[in-house]
Amino acid sequence: MTERAGTPARPDDLVDIDALLGAYDDRVPDLDDPAQRVVFGTSGHRGSSLDGAFTDTHIAAITQAIVEYRSEQGTRGPIFVGADTHALSAPAQRTALEVLAANGVTALVDAHNDWVPTPALSHAILRANRDAPTDAQRDGIVITPSHNPPRDGGFKYNPPHGGPADSDATSWIARRANELIAGGNRDVQRQVAVDAQPYDFREHYVADLGDILDLDAVRASGLRIGADPLGGAAVNYWALIAERYGLDLTVVNPTVDPRWGFMTLDWDGKIRMDPSSRHAMASVLAHRHDYDLLTGNDADADRHGIVTPDGGLMNPNHYLAVAIEYLYTHRPGWRADAAIGKTLVSSTMIDRVADGLGRRLWEVPVGFKWFVPDLLDGSVAFGGEESAGASFVRKDGTVWTTDKDGILLALLASEITAVTGQTPSQIYADLTDRYGDPAYERVDAPATAAQKTALGSLQGDAITAEELAGDPITATLSEAPGNGAAIGGLKVSTHRAWFAARPSGTEDVYKIYAESFGGPEHLAQVQREAKAIVDAALGGS
Structure with missing residues:
Protein backbone atom coordinates (compact mmCIF):
# COMPACT_ATOMS: atom_id res chain seq x y z
CA MET A 1 0.00 0.00 0.00
CA HIS A 204 -30.38 -1.31 -28.97
CA TYR A 205 -28.84 -1.88 -25.55
CA VAL A 206 -30.61 1.01 -23.81
CA ALA A 207 -33.97 0.29 -25.48
CA ASP A 208 -33.91 -3.28 -24.12
CA LEU A 209 -33.22 -2.34 -20.49
CA GLY A 210 -36.95 -2.21 -19.79
CA ASP A 211 -37.10 -5.97 -20.43
CA ILE A 212 -34.73 -6.76 -17.59
CA LEU A 213 -35.17 -3.97 -15.01
CA ASP A 214 -38.15 -2.20 -13.41
CA LEU A 215 -37.13 1.30 -14.42
CA ASP A 216 -40.71 2.54 -14.04
CA ALA A 217 -40.35 1.96 -10.30
CA VAL A 218 -37.05 3.83 -10.30
CA ARG A 219 -38.58 6.79 -12.12
CA ALA A 220 -41.63 6.86 -9.82
CA SER A 221 -39.43 6.74 -6.71
CA GLY A 222 -37.69 10.01 -7.61
CA LEU A 223 -34.35 8.61 -6.54
CA ARG A 224 -31.42 10.96 -7.11
CA ILE A 225 -28.85 8.81 -8.88
CA GLY A 226 -25.24 9.62 -9.68
CA ALA A 227 -23.37 7.54 -12.26
CA ASP A 228 -19.64 7.93 -12.76
CA PRO A 229 -18.28 6.06 -15.80
CA LEU A 230 -14.70 6.72 -14.55
CA GLY A 231 -13.75 8.01 -17.98
CA GLY A 232 -14.93 4.82 -19.63
CA ALA A 233 -17.05 3.60 -22.53
CA ALA A 234 -20.38 3.93 -20.69
CA VAL A 235 -20.38 7.74 -20.56
CA ASN A 236 -22.90 8.29 -23.37
CA TYR A 237 -24.95 5.25 -22.37
CA TRP A 238 -25.71 6.78 -18.98
CA ALA A 239 -26.86 10.02 -20.58
CA LEU A 240 -29.24 8.15 -22.90
CA ILE A 241 -30.55 5.96 -20.05
CA ALA A 242 -31.44 9.07 -18.05
CA GLU A 243 -33.21 10.62 -21.03
CA ARG A 244 -34.99 7.48 -22.29
CA TYR A 245 -36.41 6.41 -18.93
CA GLY A 246 -36.94 9.82 -17.33
CA LEU A 247 -34.63 9.15 -14.40
CA ASP A 248 -33.18 11.76 -12.05
CA LEU A 249 -29.73 10.56 -13.03
CA THR A 250 -26.61 12.69 -13.26
CA VAL A 251 -23.44 11.65 -15.07
CA VAL A 252 -21.14 12.74 -12.28
CA ASN A 253 -18.00 13.10 -14.38
CA PRO A 254 -18.43 12.91 -18.18
CA THR A 255 -14.73 13.56 -18.83
CA VAL A 256 -12.88 11.18 -21.14
CA ASP A 257 -9.11 11.51 -20.94
CA PRO A 258 -6.82 8.69 -22.19
CA ARG A 259 -4.34 9.64 -19.44
CA TRP A 260 -7.07 9.50 -16.76
CA GLY A 261 -5.58 12.59 -15.13
CA PHE A 262 -8.72 13.11 -13.03
CA MET A 263 -8.40 9.77 -11.22
CA THR A 264 -7.16 9.08 -7.71
CA LEU A 265 -4.42 6.49 -7.34
CA ASP A 266 -5.16 2.90 -6.47
CA TRP A 267 -3.61 1.01 -3.53
CA ASP A 268 -0.25 0.54 -5.31
CA GLY A 269 0.03 4.08 -6.68
CA LYS A 270 -1.16 3.17 -10.16
CA ILE A 271 -4.07 4.73 -12.02
CA ARG A 272 -6.57 1.91 -12.29
CA MET A 273 -10.26 2.28 -13.11
CA ASP A 274 -11.46 -0.25 -10.57
CA PRO A 275 -14.94 0.65 -9.26
CA SER A 276 -14.58 -1.84 -6.40
CA SER A 277 -11.49 -0.07 -4.99
CA ARG A 278 -12.08 2.64 -2.39
CA HIS A 279 -8.79 4.22 -3.44
CA ALA A 280 -9.63 4.41 -7.13
CA MET A 281 -13.15 5.54 -6.22
CA ALA A 282 -12.04 8.23 -3.73
CA SER A 283 -13.25 11.14 -5.88
CA VAL A 284 -16.58 9.38 -6.41
CA LEU A 285 -16.97 8.70 -2.70
CA ALA A 286 -16.61 12.43 -2.04
CA HIS A 287 -20.10 12.78 -3.59
CA ARG A 288 -21.77 9.97 -1.61
CA HIS A 289 -24.09 12.32 0.28
CA ASP A 290 -25.10 14.25 -2.85
CA TYR A 291 -27.19 11.35 -4.16
CA ASP A 292 -29.52 8.64 -2.90
CA LEU A 293 -27.36 6.17 -4.81
CA LEU A 294 -24.01 6.53 -6.57
CA THR A 295 -22.39 4.07 -8.96
CA GLY A 296 -19.15 3.59 -10.87
CA ASN A 297 -17.96 1.48 -13.81
CA ASP A 298 -14.59 0.55 -15.21
CA ALA A 299 -13.34 1.49 -18.68
CA ASP A 300 -15.38 -1.12 -20.58
CA ALA A 301 -18.28 -1.10 -18.08
CA ASP A 302 -18.18 -4.80 -17.28
CA ARG A 303 -17.63 -4.06 -13.57
CA HIS A 304 -19.71 -2.13 -11.10
CA GLY A 305 -19.20 -0.16 -7.90
CA ILE A 306 -22.12 0.66 -5.59
CA VAL A 307 -21.97 3.62 -3.18
CA THR A 308 -24.72 4.33 -0.64
CA PRO A 309 -25.03 7.33 1.69
CA ASP A 310 -25.27 5.06 4.71
CA GLY A 311 -22.61 2.49 3.83
CA GLY A 312 -20.13 4.05 1.42
CA LEU A 313 -18.55 1.80 -1.23
CA MET A 314 -19.96 -1.70 -0.92
CA ASN A 315 -17.73 -4.75 -0.91
CA PRO A 316 -18.49 -6.54 -4.22
CA ASN A 317 -19.28 -9.77 -2.38
CA HIS A 318 -21.82 -7.96 -0.21
CA TYR A 319 -23.60 -6.49 -3.21
CA LEU A 320 -23.68 -9.84 -5.04
CA ALA A 321 -25.44 -11.38 -2.03
CA VAL A 322 -27.97 -8.52 -1.94
CA ALA A 323 -28.61 -8.71 -5.69
CA ILE A 324 -29.23 -12.46 -5.46
CA GLU A 325 -31.55 -12.13 -2.46
CA TYR A 326 -33.56 -9.43 -4.23
CA LEU A 327 -33.72 -10.90 -7.74
CA TYR A 328 -34.73 -14.41 -6.75
CA THR A 329 -37.63 -12.98 -4.73
CA HIS A 330 -38.72 -10.38 -7.32
CA ARG A 331 -38.55 -12.22 -10.65
CA PRO A 332 -41.61 -14.52 -10.87
CA GLY A 333 -40.89 -15.16 -14.56
CA TRP A 334 -37.62 -16.94 -13.80
CA ARG A 335 -37.48 -20.73 -13.85
CA ALA A 336 -38.30 -22.27 -10.48
CA ASP A 337 -35.20 -24.46 -10.79
CA ALA A 338 -32.84 -21.70 -11.98
CA ALA A 339 -29.60 -21.97 -10.02
CA ILE A 340 -27.38 -19.24 -8.53
CA GLY A 341 -23.95 -19.05 -10.14
CA LYS A 342 -20.84 -17.95 -8.26
CA THR A 343 -17.10 -18.32 -8.64
CA LEU A 344 -15.48 -20.41 -5.95
CA VAL A 345 -13.58 -17.43 -4.51
CA SER A 346 -16.80 -15.47 -3.93
CA SER A 347 -18.26 -15.13 -0.43
CA THR A 348 -19.88 -18.02 1.40
CA MET A 349 -22.59 -15.50 2.29
CA ILE A 350 -23.92 -16.30 -1.20
CA ASP A 351 -24.09 -19.99 -0.25
CA ARG A 352 -26.15 -19.12 2.82
CA VAL A 353 -28.45 -16.82 0.87
CA ALA A 354 -28.95 -19.55 -1.74
CA ASP A 355 -29.79 -22.05 0.98
CA GLY A 356 -32.25 -19.60 2.52
CA LEU A 357 -33.91 -19.14 -0.87
CA GLY A 358 -34.07 -22.87 -1.45
CA ARG A 359 -32.06 -22.47 -4.65
CA ARG A 360 -29.30 -24.67 -6.03
CA LEU A 361 -25.82 -23.13 -5.89
CA TRP A 362 -23.59 -23.58 -8.93
CA GLU A 363 -19.95 -22.96 -8.03
CA VAL A 364 -17.40 -22.67 -10.86
CA PRO A 365 -13.73 -21.68 -11.28
CA VAL A 366 -12.64 -18.06 -11.70
CA GLY A 367 -13.69 -16.64 -15.09
CA PHE A 368 -17.06 -15.48 -16.36
CA LYS A 369 -16.81 -17.85 -19.33
CA TRP A 370 -18.00 -20.67 -17.08
CA PHE A 371 -21.46 -19.09 -16.76
CA VAL A 372 -22.09 -18.74 -20.50
CA PRO A 373 -23.98 -21.96 -21.42
CA ASP A 374 -26.24 -21.83 -18.37
CA LEU A 375 -27.11 -18.15 -18.75
CA LEU A 376 -27.99 -18.94 -22.37
CA ASP A 377 -30.56 -21.57 -21.46
CA GLY A 378 -31.74 -19.94 -18.21
CA SER A 379 -30.71 -22.84 -15.97
CA VAL A 380 -28.57 -20.28 -14.12
CA ALA A 381 -30.40 -16.97 -13.75
CA PHE A 382 -27.55 -15.05 -12.12
CA GLY A 383 -23.79 -15.41 -12.42
CA GLY A 384 -21.38 -13.33 -10.36
CA GLU A 385 -17.68 -12.93 -9.59
CA GLU A 386 -16.09 -11.53 -6.44
CA SER A 387 -14.29 -8.95 -8.60
CA ALA A 388 -17.50 -6.94 -9.14
CA GLY A 389 -18.63 -8.62 -12.35
CA ALA A 390 -22.06 -10.17 -12.88
CA SER A 391 -25.02 -10.53 -15.20
CA PHE A 392 -28.49 -12.07 -14.99
CA VAL A 393 -31.39 -13.03 -17.25
CA ARG A 394 -34.36 -10.93 -18.36
CA LYS A 395 -37.66 -10.80 -16.50
CA ASP A 396 -38.98 -13.68 -18.64
CA GLY A 397 -35.92 -15.82 -17.93
CA THR A 398 -34.30 -15.44 -21.36
CA VAL A 399 -30.68 -14.43 -21.82
CA TRP A 400 -29.56 -10.80 -21.57
CA THR A 401 -25.77 -10.90 -21.86
CA THR A 402 -23.24 -13.68 -21.46
CA ASP A 403 -20.52 -11.28 -20.42
CA LYS A 404 -20.30 -9.15 -17.29
CA ASP A 405 -22.57 -6.10 -17.25
CA GLY A 406 -21.58 -3.29 -14.90
CA ILE A 407 -24.26 -0.91 -16.21
CA LEU A 408 -26.98 -3.46 -15.47
CA LEU A 409 -25.75 -4.20 -11.94
CA ALA A 410 -25.42 -0.48 -11.21
CA LEU A 411 -29.00 0.17 -12.34
CA LEU A 412 -30.23 -2.82 -10.35
CA ALA A 413 -29.13 -1.06 -7.17
CA SER A 414 -31.58 1.73 -8.00
CA GLU A 415 -34.40 -0.76 -8.61
CA ILE A 416 -33.66 -2.49 -5.32
CA THR A 417 -33.80 0.82 -3.43
CA ALA A 418 -36.93 2.00 -5.26
CA VAL A 419 -38.87 -1.23 -4.72
CA THR A 420 -37.79 -2.11 -1.17
CA GLY A 421 -37.25 1.36 0.30
CA GLN A 422 -33.86 0.15 1.56
CA THR A 423 -30.39 0.75 0.16
CA PRO A 424 -28.32 -2.32 -0.75
CA SER A 425 -26.15 -1.58 2.31
CA GLN A 426 -29.18 -1.78 4.59
CA ILE A 427 -30.32 -5.02 3.01
CA TYR A 428 -26.86 -6.52 3.49
CA ALA A 429 -27.02 -5.60 7.17
CA ASP A 430 -30.27 -7.57 7.37
CA LEU A 431 -28.56 -10.53 5.72
CA THR A 432 -25.78 -10.50 8.31
CA ASP A 433 -28.40 -10.58 11.06
CA ARG A 434 -29.76 -13.76 9.50
CA TYR A 435 -26.63 -15.50 8.28
CA GLY A 436 -23.64 -14.03 10.13
CA ASP A 437 -21.10 -11.37 9.27
CA PRO A 438 -18.11 -12.75 7.34
CA ALA A 439 -14.69 -11.10 7.04
CA TYR A 440 -13.16 -11.48 3.57
CA GLU A 441 -9.83 -10.45 2.05
CA ARG A 442 -7.44 -11.29 -0.76
CA VAL A 443 -3.68 -11.08 -0.20
CA ASP A 444 -0.64 -12.03 -2.27
CA ALA A 445 2.32 -14.22 -1.34
CA PRO A 446 5.64 -14.49 -3.23
CA ALA A 447 6.16 -17.50 -5.50
CA THR A 448 8.67 -18.56 -8.12
CA ALA A 449 7.61 -19.54 -11.61
CA ALA A 450 8.11 -23.20 -10.69
CA GLN A 451 5.99 -22.82 -7.57
CA LYS A 452 3.22 -21.14 -9.54
CA THR A 453 3.23 -23.99 -12.03
CA ALA A 454 3.10 -26.51 -9.20
CA LEU A 455 0.26 -24.66 -7.48
CA GLY A 456 -1.77 -24.56 -10.67
CA SER A 457 -1.68 -28.35 -10.91
CA LEU A 458 -2.03 -29.22 -7.21
CA GLN A 459 -4.61 -31.83 -6.28
CA GLY A 460 -6.71 -31.62 -3.13
CA ASP A 461 -5.11 -34.75 -1.68
CA ALA A 462 -1.77 -32.91 -1.58
CA ILE A 463 -3.05 -31.13 1.54
CA THR A 464 -2.00 -33.10 4.61
CA ALA A 465 -3.21 -30.61 7.24
CA GLU A 466 -6.29 -31.71 9.17
CA GLU A 467 -7.17 -28.36 10.77
CA LEU A 468 -7.42 -24.74 9.67
CA ALA A 469 -7.43 -21.99 12.30
CA GLY A 470 -8.67 -24.34 15.02
CA ASP A 471 -11.41 -26.06 13.01
CA PRO A 472 -11.39 -29.44 11.25
CA ILE A 473 -10.92 -29.22 7.48
CA THR A 474 -14.11 -30.42 5.77
CA ALA A 475 -13.06 -30.16 2.11
CA THR A 476 -9.94 -29.77 -0.03
CA LEU A 477 -10.85 -29.00 -3.62
CA SER A 478 -8.85 -28.78 -6.83
CA GLU A 479 -11.98 -28.93 -8.99
CA ALA A 480 -15.05 -26.71 -8.82
CA PRO A 481 -18.07 -28.50 -7.33
CA GLY A 482 -20.48 -26.96 -9.83
CA ASN A 483 -18.98 -28.26 -13.07
CA GLY A 484 -15.95 -30.34 -12.12
CA ALA A 485 -13.57 -28.01 -13.96
CA ALA A 486 -10.03 -27.57 -12.64
CA ILE A 487 -9.59 -24.62 -10.29
CA GLY A 488 -5.99 -23.98 -11.30
CA GLY A 489 -5.13 -24.00 -7.60
CA LEU A 490 -6.94 -25.28 -4.54
CA LYS A 491 -9.62 -24.42 -2.01
CA VAL A 492 -9.67 -25.57 1.63
CA SER A 493 -12.80 -25.25 3.78
CA THR A 494 -14.05 -25.66 7.33
CA HIS A 495 -17.56 -25.13 8.69
CA ARG A 496 -16.92 -21.41 9.24
CA ALA A 497 -13.96 -20.43 7.04
CA TRP A 498 -12.16 -21.17 3.79
CA PHE A 499 -9.21 -20.12 1.71
CA ALA A 500 -8.35 -20.54 -1.95
CA ALA A 501 -4.90 -20.20 -3.51
CA ARG A 502 -4.30 -19.50 -7.21
CA PRO A 503 -1.12 -18.47 -9.07
CA SER A 504 -1.01 -15.01 -10.61
CA GLY A 505 -0.79 -14.95 -14.39
CA THR A 506 1.29 -11.76 -14.51
CA GLU A 507 3.34 -11.49 -11.29
CA ASP A 508 5.64 -13.71 -9.19
CA VAL A 509 3.01 -14.21 -6.52
CA TYR A 510 0.12 -16.46 -5.71
CA LYS A 511 -3.22 -15.09 -4.56
CA ILE A 512 -4.79 -16.17 -1.30
CA TYR A 513 -8.52 -15.52 -1.01
CA ALA A 514 -9.87 -16.12 2.48
CA GLU A 515 -13.07 -15.66 4.44
CA SER A 516 -14.15 -16.32 8.00
CA PHE A 517 -17.43 -16.09 9.87
CA GLY A 518 -15.33 -15.95 13.03
CA GLY A 519 -14.34 -12.29 12.68
CA PRO A 520 -11.26 -10.37 11.49
CA GLU A 521 -8.85 -11.95 13.98
CA HIS A 522 -9.90 -15.44 12.93
CA LEU A 523 -9.53 -14.39 9.28
CA ALA A 524 -5.96 -13.28 9.96
CA GLN A 525 -5.25 -16.70 11.50
CA VAL A 526 -6.77 -18.40 8.44
CA GLN A 527 -4.51 -16.33 6.17
CA ARG A 528 -1.36 -17.17 8.13
CA GLU A 529 -2.11 -20.88 8.17
CA ALA A 530 -3.20 -20.84 4.52
CA LYS A 531 0.25 -19.66 3.47
CA ALA A 532 1.91 -22.33 5.60
CA ILE A 533 -0.38 -25.05 4.18
CA VAL A 534 0.27 -23.98 0.59
CA ASP A 535 4.02 -23.63 1.12
CA ALA A 536 4.12 -27.13 2.64
CA ALA A 537 2.18 -28.56 -0.31
CA LEU A 538 4.53 -26.87 -2.77
CA GLY A 539 7.52 -28.26 -0.91
CA GLY A 540 10.78 -27.68 -2.75
CA SER A 541 9.17 -26.54 -5.99
Missing part, protein backbone atom coordinates in the same frame (compact mmCIF):
# COMPACT_ATOMS: atom_id res chain seq x y z
CA THR A 2 1.42 3.35 -1.00
CA GLU A 3 0.85 6.42 1.16
CA ARG A 4 -0.52 8.17 -1.93
CA ALA A 5 -3.37 5.68 -2.37
CA GLY A 6 -6.63 7.55 -2.86
CA THR A 7 -4.94 10.88 -3.65
CA PRO A 8 -5.26 12.71 -6.99
CA ALA A 9 -2.91 11.75 -9.79
CA ARG A 10 -0.05 14.16 -10.47
CA PRO A 11 1.43 15.05 -13.87
CA ASP A 12 4.34 12.66 -13.35
CA ASP A 13 1.84 9.79 -12.80
CA LEU A 14 0.40 10.19 -16.29
CA VAL A 15 1.40 8.12 -19.30
CA ASP A 16 3.02 9.76 -22.30
CA ILE A 17 0.37 9.20 -24.98
CA ASP A 18 2.68 10.07 -27.87
CA ALA A 19 5.26 7.54 -26.70
CA LEU A 20 2.55 4.94 -26.15
CA LEU A 21 1.10 5.33 -29.65
CA GLY A 22 4.55 5.55 -31.22
CA ALA A 23 5.57 2.26 -29.63
CA TYR A 24 2.33 0.65 -30.84
CA ASP A 25 3.17 1.51 -34.45
CA ASP A 26 6.93 0.99 -34.39
CA ARG A 27 7.92 -1.65 -31.84
CA VAL A 28 8.33 -5.24 -33.02
CA PRO A 29 7.83 -7.87 -30.32
CA ASP A 30 10.64 -10.20 -29.30
CA LEU A 31 9.09 -13.66 -28.98
CA ASP A 32 12.09 -14.89 -27.01
CA ASP A 33 10.67 -12.79 -24.18
CA PRO A 34 7.57 -14.63 -22.87
CA ALA A 35 6.10 -11.29 -21.77
CA GLN A 36 6.01 -10.16 -25.43
CA ARG A 37 4.16 -13.19 -26.77
CA VAL A 38 0.41 -13.34 -27.34
CA VAL A 39 -1.14 -14.76 -24.18
CA PHE A 40 -4.87 -14.93 -23.54
CA GLY A 41 -5.80 -14.72 -19.86
CA THR A 42 -9.33 -14.89 -18.48
CA SER A 43 -10.12 -11.63 -20.33
CA GLY A 44 -8.13 -11.73 -23.56
CA HIS A 45 -4.63 -10.57 -24.47
CA ARG A 46 -3.41 -7.58 -22.45
CA GLY A 47 -0.22 -5.58 -22.29
CA SER A 48 1.45 -2.29 -23.10
CA SER A 49 3.16 -1.17 -26.28
CA LEU A 50 5.83 0.38 -24.05
CA ASP A 51 6.76 -3.17 -22.98
CA GLY A 52 6.51 -4.64 -26.47
CA ALA A 53 3.43 -6.62 -25.41
CA PHE A 54 0.62 -4.83 -27.29
CA THR A 55 1.62 -3.56 -30.73
CA ASP A 56 0.32 -3.32 -34.26
CA THR A 57 2.14 -6.59 -34.93
CA HIS A 58 0.28 -8.36 -32.11
CA ILE A 59 -3.15 -7.09 -33.10
CA ALA A 60 -2.72 -7.85 -36.79
CA ALA A 61 -1.66 -11.41 -35.95
CA ILE A 62 -4.43 -11.95 -33.38
CA THR A 63 -7.08 -10.66 -35.79
CA GLN A 64 -5.81 -12.92 -38.58
CA ALA A 65 -5.89 -15.83 -36.14
CA ILE A 66 -9.48 -14.97 -35.19
CA VAL A 67 -10.44 -14.86 -38.89
CA GLU A 68 -8.99 -18.34 -39.37
CA TYR A 69 -10.52 -19.68 -36.17
CA ARG A 70 -14.04 -18.41 -36.92
CA SER A 71 -13.79 -19.85 -40.44
CA GLU A 72 -12.79 -23.21 -39.02
CA GLN A 73 -15.77 -23.05 -36.65
CA GLY A 74 -18.18 -22.22 -39.47
CA THR A 75 -18.92 -18.66 -38.30
CA ARG A 76 -19.85 -16.82 -41.50
CA GLY A 77 -21.77 -13.74 -40.38
CA PRO A 78 -20.38 -10.23 -39.82
CA ILE A 79 -18.28 -9.56 -36.73
CA PHE A 80 -19.06 -6.83 -34.21
CA VAL A 81 -16.04 -4.70 -33.26
CA GLY A 82 -16.07 -2.30 -30.31
CA ALA A 83 -13.43 -0.41 -28.34
CA ASP A 84 -13.17 1.37 -25.00
CA THR A 85 -11.47 4.67 -24.09
CA HIS A 86 -7.91 3.44 -23.51
CA ALA A 87 -5.43 5.20 -25.80
CA LEU A 88 -4.32 1.94 -27.42
CA SER A 89 -7.88 0.87 -28.23
CA ALA A 90 -8.39 3.18 -31.23
CA PRO A 91 -5.23 2.15 -33.13
CA ALA A 92 -5.91 -1.49 -32.28
CA GLN A 93 -9.39 -1.16 -33.77
CA ARG A 94 -7.90 0.39 -36.90
CA THR A 95 -5.48 -2.53 -37.24
CA ALA A 96 -8.23 -5.10 -36.69
CA LEU A 97 -10.53 -3.52 -39.27
CA GLU A 98 -7.77 -3.50 -41.89
CA VAL A 99 -7.12 -7.22 -41.37
CA LEU A 100 -10.83 -8.11 -41.34
CA ALA A 101 -11.43 -6.15 -44.56
CA ALA A 102 -8.55 -7.84 -46.38
CA ASN A 103 -9.97 -11.23 -45.37
CA GLY A 104 -13.44 -10.35 -46.67
CA VAL A 105 -15.03 -10.30 -43.21
CA THR A 106 -17.71 -7.64 -42.75
CA ALA A 107 -17.17 -5.63 -39.56
CA LEU A 108 -19.97 -3.90 -37.67
CA VAL A 109 -18.79 -0.79 -35.82
CA ASP A 110 -20.59 1.81 -33.74
CA ALA A 111 -22.94 4.00 -35.77
CA HIS A 112 -22.08 7.08 -33.67
CA ASN A 113 -18.31 6.51 -33.66
CA ASP A 114 -18.85 5.98 -29.93
CA TRP A 115 -17.04 3.75 -27.49
CA VAL A 116 -18.63 0.34 -26.94
CA PRO A 117 -18.98 -1.23 -23.48
CA THR A 118 -18.34 -4.96 -23.25
CA PRO A 119 -21.95 -5.76 -22.24
CA ALA A 120 -23.32 -3.78 -25.21
CA LEU A 121 -21.26 -5.91 -27.59
CA SER A 122 -22.37 -9.16 -25.91
CA HIS A 123 -25.97 -7.93 -26.08
CA ALA A 124 -25.52 -7.15 -29.80
CA ILE A 125 -24.22 -10.64 -30.60
CA LEU A 126 -27.10 -12.35 -28.81
CA ARG A 127 -29.69 -10.04 -30.33
CA ALA A 128 -28.37 -10.68 -33.84
CA ASN A 129 -28.09 -14.44 -33.40
CA ARG A 130 -31.49 -14.97 -31.78
CA ASP A 131 -33.19 -15.82 -35.09
CA ALA A 132 -30.17 -16.14 -37.37
CA PRO A 133 -29.43 -19.44 -39.15
CA THR A 134 -26.29 -21.30 -38.19
CA ASP A 135 -24.36 -20.17 -41.27
CA ALA A 136 -25.10 -16.48 -40.51
CA GLN A 137 -24.12 -16.38 -36.85
CA ARG A 138 -22.20 -13.32 -35.66
CA ASP A 139 -19.38 -12.96 -33.15
CA GLY A 140 -17.37 -10.06 -31.76
CA ILE A 141 -14.09 -8.43 -30.83
CA VAL A 142 -13.89 -6.26 -27.72
CA ILE A 143 -10.85 -3.99 -27.58
CA THR A 144 -10.26 -3.22 -23.90
CA PRO A 145 -7.94 -4.05 -21.00
CA SER A 146 -10.93 -3.45 -18.67
CA HIS A 147 -9.84 -1.63 -15.50
CA ASN A 148 -6.10 -1.82 -16.27
CA PRO A 149 -3.91 1.33 -16.17
CA PRO A 150 -3.93 3.83 -19.07
CA ARG A 151 -0.69 2.45 -20.55
CA ASP A 152 -2.32 -0.91 -21.29
CA GLY A 153 -4.31 -2.30 -24.18
CA GLY A 154 -6.52 -5.35 -24.40
CA PHE A 155 -8.04 -7.53 -27.12
CA LYS A 156 -10.77 -10.11 -26.51
CA TYR A 157 -12.77 -12.47 -28.72
CA ASN A 158 -16.43 -13.29 -28.05
CA PRO A 159 -17.81 -16.21 -30.14
CA PRO A 160 -21.46 -16.43 -31.27
CA HIS A 161 -22.60 -17.31 -27.75
CA GLY A 162 -21.78 -13.70 -26.81
CA GLY A 163 -19.49 -14.42 -23.87
CA PRO A 164 -15.72 -14.71 -23.44
CA ALA A 165 -14.11 -17.39 -25.59
CA ASP A 166 -13.26 -20.60 -23.77
CA SER A 167 -9.75 -21.93 -23.23
CA ASP A 168 -9.81 -24.14 -26.32
CA ALA A 169 -10.56 -21.13 -28.52
CA THR A 170 -8.11 -18.74 -26.88
CA SER A 171 -5.31 -21.31 -26.88
CA TRP A 172 -5.84 -21.91 -30.61
CA ILE A 173 -5.91 -18.17 -31.37
CA ALA A 174 -2.84 -17.39 -29.25
CA ARG A 175 -0.84 -20.25 -30.72
CA ARG A 176 -1.69 -19.24 -34.28
CA ALA A 177 -1.01 -15.55 -33.59
CA ASN A 178 2.45 -16.33 -32.24
CA GLU A 179 3.15 -18.48 -35.33
CA LEU A 180 2.20 -15.55 -37.54
CA ILE A 181 4.41 -13.13 -35.60
CA ALA A 182 7.33 -15.59 -35.75
CA GLY A 183 6.90 -15.56 -39.53
CA GLY A 184 7.08 -11.78 -39.67
CA ASN A 185 3.30 -11.56 -40.20
CA ARG A 186 3.85 -12.50 -43.85
CA ASP A 187 0.65 -14.59 -43.79
CA VAL A 188 -1.44 -11.75 -42.35
CA GLN A 189 -3.78 -10.28 -44.96
CA ARG A 190 -4.26 -6.54 -44.64
CA GLN A 191 -5.55 -3.54 -46.57
CA VAL A 192 -5.88 0.15 -45.76
CA ALA A 193 -9.32 0.61 -47.34
CA VAL A 194 -11.99 -0.37 -44.79
CA ASP A 195 -15.72 -0.63 -45.48
CA ALA A 196 -17.18 -1.30 -42.03
CA GLN A 197 -20.95 -1.24 -41.53
CA PRO A 198 -22.70 0.85 -38.82
CA TYR A 199 -24.54 -0.70 -35.87
CA ASP A 200 -26.24 1.27 -33.11
CA PHE A 201 -24.95 -0.55 -30.02
CA ARG A 202 -26.14 2.16 -27.66
CA GLU A 203 -29.71 2.43 -28.95
